[in-house]
Amino acid sequence: MEIPELFTEQSQPREPDPPLNQDRGPDPLLDDLTDPQVEAVTHVDGPLLVVAGPGSGKTRTITRRIAYLVRRVGIAPWHVLAITFTNKAAGEMRERVAELLTPRQARALTVCTFHSLCARLCRMYADRLGLTANYSIYDTADQQRAVKQALEALDMSTGNFPPSKVLAAISNAKNELLGPEAFAGLSHDFYSKKIAQVYKKYEAILQKNNAQDFDDLLLNCVSLLKNHPDVLDELRARFQYLMIDEYQDTNHAQFTLANALASEHKNLCVTGDPDQSIYGWRGANIKNILEFETHYPNANTVRLEQNYRSTKTILAAADALISNNAQRKNKSLWTDNEIGDPVRVVTCRDEQHEARWLVDHLRDLHVQQGIAWSGMAIFYRVNSLSRVIEDALRTAAIPYQIARGTAFYDRKEIKDAIAFLRAIANPTDEVALLRIINTPARGISAASVKTMRAHAVAHQMTLNQILERPEQVTALNNRAVNSIARFGKLMRGWCDTIASGDGEEITLRYFVEQVLRESGLEDYYRNDKSDADDDRILNLGELISGVQQFETELAEMELELDEAGAIEDDLEIEQDNEARESIDADNDSASEAILDDPTNPFDPITDGISGDLTRLDVRLSLFLERVALISDADAVDDDQGTVTLMTLHAAKGLEFPVVAMLAVEEGLLPHERARDDPSEKEEERRLCFVGMTRARRHLLMTNARYRTIFGQKTPAMGSSFLRELPHDAIEAIDETEEHSTGGWGQSGRGDYGADEDMGDDDPYADEAEQEARQFAPGTLVRHPDFGMGRVVSLGRVGMHTRARVEFPTSGVKTLILQYARLEKVHHQ
């Protein structure tokens, strides 16, 4: 997939404006940039606001600016902190800057998300926060459990106080930097006073468990800087140049953090686009960017308004849409790109019809215009809309992937496995412990657990301590005591291994395998025949591969560390790279100064990683952190040669030659929850704007007359946003009338192909035959779970093709081609 490849050949400006300052002399870092881009890149000290419209070369500007600061100005790379919205964006930015720097310079940069920065800082300064470095990060499910515990302790019912509502209130409070006391101080009515009590209790539970939720990561870092001036000084000295991307989606806590870090040197560069602010519901405050010039009256503001991405038509349509937002600063977007095709607005009968139409259309683009599958994306407002289109893509044998990084970790078996690991890494984490204490069943009943917890509370103990000596709980019967003791011994064994373990002798992968085996989890899911899907054990295998992969990355990091050891080595590396980097101008003395800073208080590579990478417990904690902070967008694998499916929110920052937006209907986009609130409706419009502006050449927006919601066929209506698009930019295609004399939904076959007139030609036969040809016996294929395999034989069953495929690891499997996500392996 072409993620932010903002600047491929075809999207280059045809005639770049001449450089701003000719007297500077030629500079490869600047020569191909436009005036405003150069202005942003060469701005060194003081606040800078870059208002960047979609496709305006924002990423290129940021990466060039980092390179400029390091290479031309001579700023040490470890003084640069670049914050992105997702881990994936961070990785890509680091990669792109790395092309302009030496390897060591690139490594010394800090490029990450707010959350991972904070997770690292919390680890480094854990003692100041009343935590230990092995603290747990709670996801939404863990938070729910903690809230339920709090409600129970306070004798409040989940009926009157739904945990999700309570959590939303707590989250909002934290985003506004309100602790439990401050929140209580602002609560005057009965309901919010009650919430304040829960909040307080919830915090106590997290504290006791040595745990933080997502919001705490930010909140605690803000308090860290506020309450510990020495830490603030240290970090201000470290991060002298701040760059924050997607600034329109920062919340108050992030805003405060950024401003605290920049409070001394004021070298704060923020980039973003108010029209692409789509996370208001998560506490993002669009005013952060709108009022930047008020916060920093001497700020330099640069506007990037030329679009290099989309056709004139697509840009005009998107611009017309966003102009309907009242709360908006006017902005003139323009492009030199060609006019291109009209935006296709398609009305179908129902979601099945919509999916088939879309699949047919994408196939046409692929076959007739040679557009790669990876150049196509399908966006939707809510995740549940992906299912129908998935089925259609699978049936048509079009390769696809879904951007849902969190989905894998949402599976029960994976959550169980992770809970074991978390309970081992952080034995005080009661939420994790409670999840697995009797999973798989090992004779510790809910009643026994309740007794243990009561005992723990009464004697000021942790649950973990009771596992060590269950016999002291007199209220437990012998059988329970034995079961608990047995489990305690297991836990103790793992904890000992992890504490004394050395990653050289015992790899994390080996350890995780050991835990899965000894915990009985593996056997439990292997023998689990009740469930129709036998994927669970495979998923556990995939988790192991994930651990393995993580460990390989760590090993690479260590290797680089060794290589980068001595300064002499660095100079050699520097020279080696000189040939590669024609971009170097003559006066590049800057980088030498950088390498020569013995006073650097931070090791550019290991800082933030509390301790020694060879230690098993450190590895485990880092792995768990990685898992906790994974995002949907991170899951997208570029260049897999597949169509990409994702929510509109996940689409931010990406671009594709072909974009299809599904279910552009009233109630879905804008979502019905935004109906009564004008500002929420404007956010929905921005969301639509974000989706449209991801498209380079082809933009499709579909809607259906009927859509199945909660299993109910419900009438649907095209979105009001569609009516805001200019007529001359769109081509309205009504597919509802074509073959139907009796309205929608007869056989659903009528409009599928030209087969109506062809008499005996079954439309599915074509499909099946195509499949069969593609997967002839002997063909090398790849299955998402079983890996590589070879087709042994093919057989037709009804309208499906059944393939027997031999996999080296899993043996021979019988798969239905239309459903199994088999992919043909192409070799050169």
Added chain:
DNA sequence: AGGTTCGAGTTTTTT
């Protein structure tokens, strides 16, 4: 102790 069944709520969007 542990598994099964039945009903309710569910779908925004995510670090």
Added chain:
DNA sequence: ACTCGAACCT
């Protein structure tokens, strides 16, 4: 249509 929890059964 599907998932989760609570009550109910073995």
